[in-house]
Amino acid sequence: MLQNTLVDVYGECGQVDHAARMFELIEDKDAISWTSMISSCINNGYAVEARSHSGLVEEGKIFLEIMKCKYQLEPWQEHYVCLVDLLGRVNRLEEAYQFVKNMAVEPAAEVWCALLGACRVHSNEELGEKVAKKLLELNPKNPGNHVLVSNLFAAESRWNDVRVVRMRMKADGLKKTPGCSWMEVGNKIHTFIARDKAHPESHKIYQKLAQIIEKLENEGGYVAQTKLVLHNVREEEKVEMLHGHSERLAIAYGLLSTSDDTPIRITKNLRICEDCHAFCKLVSRLYQRELVVRDASRFHCFQDGFCSCADLW
Known part of the structure; x- marks a missing residue:
């Protein structure tokens, strides 16, 4: 049924209100209708x-x-x-x-x-x-699982264990997938890779990002969570690495190139990190903009400083 498909499509695009309206229009709701609506709610x-x-x-x-x-x-x-x-x-x-x-x-x-x-x-x-060990046993060739486990150890400041996981990845020829985000502006897809400057408006984007960071620090109390950076580098470099995450470049471009009354919609190939999650919440509050970020696991709908995932994802 076309209406079921539309419910699913709206849900996959992060537009749950549209999905709900379409769902209400379905006169004979079947199992597929309910499953599509439930999935839309859960994913968002x-x-x-x-x-x-x-x-x-x-x-x-x-x-x-x-x-x-x-x-x-x-x-x-x-x-x-x-x-x-x-x-x-x-x-x-x-x-x-x-x-x-x-x-x-x-x-x-x-x-x-x-x-x-x-x-x-x-x-x-x-x-x-225990869970981390089981996950790596189940799929030892998946670099994403190794990164997830590494992040868990890093959050507990278990740097020796982080090094062991990273050495195992290197020995197995596994590489972490670089963060990449996409957004559509003016009927064109714009791609942003972490710390990359390939976008034709890169200079303006980094200038805008610097302004955003300053505003978040001064008005929102933002402090970069450098413990999330899994590299043995100076603190300043860790902060730089966080600020260069691909979704932040996309947000900066969205604020530069879209009107104030439109949501900023971003798709990301990896799971959003805790620091970027906090960053997005502050942007949604201080700039009064709705942000919709579809990461590797779910939608995050940020409004007025809150996320639809309730900080559990």
């Missing part, structure tokens, strides 16, 4: 509307059982990810770990990633190390 962080996340653990568990017992439907890995995420958000990490270990099917990397992310948020070092 509207957890309560999707009856998922935000601590609604028991409801999530009930829905999973209904799928299996009443409708004889085998849950997808995505459903298991949702439940692990639910448990992780309310810091029921041991329960989440036992759930994953006892799944009827082999947990996919995405399930372990969701649990690892929860360990990072709640600073559960012991469980995080």
Whole structure:
């Protein structure tokens, strides 16, 4: 059905309000209609509307059982990810770990990633190390998993472990994918790579970015989280590396080239880092602009200093 497709497309573009309006127009809503609307809500962080996340653990568990017992439907890995995420958000990490270990099917990397992310948020070092080991065993050739594990160790200032992970990556010939962001302005796609100056308006972009950083520091109390930089370099260089992240270049260009009443929409190939997440929240508040960033795992809709993910992603 065309309307179901449109609900899905609007959700994939971060336009949940449009998806909801299209959903309401569907007279005979079927399983595909509801799945499309639920997916749109979840992917864009509207957890309560999707009856998922935000601590609604028991409801999530009930829905999973209904799928299996009443409708004889085998849950997808995505459903298991949702439940692990639910448990992780309310810091029921041991329960989440036992759930994953006892799944009827082999947990996919995405399930372990969701649990690892929860360990990072709640600073559960012991469980995080177990999950990190399992994730690397499951997919040893995926550089993204190595980076995720490395970030976990870095957040705990475990620099020896960071070095071990990076040495293993080097030995296996694995390279971290450079951060890249895209945005559409004037019917043209503009590409930004971390710390790159290939854009024809690069000089203006970096000037604007410097102004943004100054405003965020002076009016928003922004301080760069240099612990997230996994390189043994001087503090000043770490700050420079953070400021050169691709989504920040895209934001600067968006503020330069779009009108004040339009959202800035960005797509990024990697998961947004904690520092850029904080950066985006401050930009949305101090510049009164809606930012929609689609990273490798989900949409982040920033408005008035808040993100739709509630800082858990």
